[in-house]
Amino acid sequence: MSLIKHYVRISGQQPIDSGHPTTYNVCLDGQMLVSNAPADTLLADLYKGHIGDYPKFYKMDPLCKAGFIASELLLNAEGRRREQWGESRGVVLFNAASSLADDRNYQATIDDPETSFPSPSLFVYTLPNVLTGEIAIRNHFYGETNFIVLPTLDSEAMASAIEMTFSDGSLQSLVTGWVDCYSESQYDVLMLIVERDAIGHRDELSDEIKRLAN
Amino acid sequence: MEREMVVKLADNIISPLGVTTEENYRAVKAGRSALRLHEGVPGIPIPFFASLIDENILTVEGDYTKFERMCIQSVSAALANCDIDASSDRVLFIVSTTKANVSLLAGGRYPAVSDLPSAVLPGVVASRIASYFSNHRTPLVVSNACISGVCAQIEALRALEHGLCDYAVVVGADVQSAFIVTGFQALKAVSAEACRPFDRDRKGLNLGEAAATVIYGRTDTADNRWQMMCGAVRNDANHISGPSRTGEGSYLALRSVLQHITPDEIAFISAHGTATLYNDEMESIAVNRAGLANIPVGSLKGSYGHTMGAAGVLETLLSMSAVDDHTVLGTRGFENLGVSRPISVSSENRTTDRHAFIKLISGFGGCNAAAAFKKGGDR
């Protein structure tokens, strides 16, 4: 595991789009942090146990909650001063559902024309890249942030896009990976830290991502 | 060995101002716009000022949503003007969109997530669009808020430079569904009149619909074609919906691009210029920090409104047409400068003898992008 410097895996026992309730495992750099945790309390519990100093967390939509928690676990595991990166660290994330969970919640506030009260705080999260913004804000990362939606978790497409991002000579390191979310209780996360040594090793990176995603 | 260049092979714009890039350019140059007040639209109780595509101009047949029809029609038109086999897996489709088919969620038709049609997933939509052209390579969807259209072009540039594809078909589009319109109304970001980018009396943005396609390929002789030189994306790391008061991300993106182009080559900066109080102010700060206060700046939001995922592509293409026409397009809706730093904005068309421009853009999530384009490369 040389190209992926650190990783966090938050995965359910059932596939994310199965519609069945599921419990979650959280794995950090090969160590199981949490196993068989119920979805509805997992993220809040992880927040209280590992973060606790960022009440903005409670305003986030389900996608951002899942991704933000993952990023905190990941960056804590990395253990470096977060402010040191500045422009040299970016955040590029991928998924299949875009901001679907929050889209549905926002849509519910406008569906009934008699009682239409569109919610601004829900609307601002109806863009998946806002998660990359939340991570950048928390950690003062000024580098490239982007969000790419794929038909499915495609490790080759991801590895290609990740490698290509290092075309930007200022970029030393990326917080990257897959953060998918269908609802408050359905999410699937594989978040990684990758650095410039990934350049020229696209296939290897793709294999590592595929292995960790399973 | 000379580094190969990435050049534009073909393009198209579909908007209320026309179904070709040429038609659109002529309309904008003549000061025309389809922006008007829309009232009584189902799902949108408060009237809104927008430029919307009449579905009657969309000719694509089959079971496709308005969004898909816009994309397919625009890509078809662009492909008709170049000689590539779109079905080849050496052709990469990149779609730029903020909300794709989100209107499928309306009306609570699908109570459970598992009921949802796959067409709500943007990656599936992109595959449907690519499949129309018999292309089965995994497409990318760039969903990076309003900067998606420039980001998608940057992804194309990189994919071509890395040899990951031989051609990139980039299409940017969004439909102004009740979802998007009510959302911007809830943020109180919209103006009930024609928007006024950079103006002292600006009151907010207008909304717009368009689909814009650009097809890029690699070459070692630019000849008389448009070259995409470089692009950069940076984050403000400040707020998820408000721009940075110091224009941090926008300035850093400009600074990066200025490593590859000098100010005296630049005909103009096609800015984001949404006509919100904060965006336009922020851009004036970023442009000044980058030392570009004397470069003409313009916004096309007064001609089209904010076209979301289409904006970055639409505004790049019109900028190319403008430079080809030795013109700096006037900013419709602008009269008196209303930002704290001096920038060179005009309501009138100006002339230029320069051959390059910068596209500058910002979006929710604190993201900002800049990209530089030059006509012909062999100088």
Next chain:
Amino acid sequence: MEELILKLKNEIIEVLNLEDIKPEDIDENAPLFGEGLALDSIDALELIVLMEKNYGIKIKDPNEGKDIFKSVAVMADYISKNRTK
């Protein structure tokens, strides 16, 4: 007014997702923005929605909100004078 102030505190906690905060933690005379709860521009917009949804008061211009949302007490006073629900 006391009842309205308590109701308002609970509503604010709910619509702004102030998870770890209870009504007794909010000083009704403390500034809501800047210091105190340090609410931001999106929170202000949600408070505008709250005013219309729960009290029938329409605030068209976010700048008006700055004065009305100075503190919970100021909000409650404004509501008691202008509510239509």
